[in-house]
Amino acid sequence: MSKTVEFYFDLGSPATYLAYTQLPKICAQIDSQLIYIPILLGGIxxxxxxxxxxxxxxxxxxMFQDLDRYARRYDVPLKxxxxxxxxxxxLMRAVSGMQLRHPERFLTFIDCLFKAIWVEGRNLDDPATVATVxxxxxxxPTEVLALTADEDVKAALKNNTEKAVQRGVFGAPSMFVDNQLFFGQDRLDFVLEALA
Structure with a gap:
């Protein structure tokens, strides 16, 4: 049975964005499964x-100088x-809602939001900008906004965040392989080793 990487993420973290750009490649390389777990970093x-x-x-x-170095190493854009x-x-309620209600569009959804924040530098604190993106x-945007008010969606994000804390998560990105915690996008080499 192939191994899994449990990826605890919040869109608002630039280090998480960098990990997001690399983890699918790592998992494909080692034939392992990437499990996305949305959390609320503020709650953590x-x-x-x-x-x-x-x-x-x-x-x-x-930190931002170092993240820029990693972006160049990974050959990905970062602004x-x-x-x-x-x-x-x-945003994270919307992400949880998309994962829960429309899993077939989940990856496209988080991709557009990560890019809006960390490639285009858009202000996703502004509802009008979010709607445009x-x-x-x-x-x-109306359907996505409705997801953020869904009680099951709210509960899913809250539960993910609480379970993350119980597992020892203190920031993002956090990844687990075989119940081993790896924190930070600069620990992806250890994730790769754990999978191998």
Missing amino acids: FKATGNASPATIPAKGAY FNPNFPINTLM LTQNGFD
């Missing part, structure tokens, strides 16, 4: 007492979003 921070590195000016400046940090509550990518 609150539960664990953690905070974004960007809250410490020197560390934040370094610092001038609207960072983004409140992702509604969704429309441009073939999604109905």
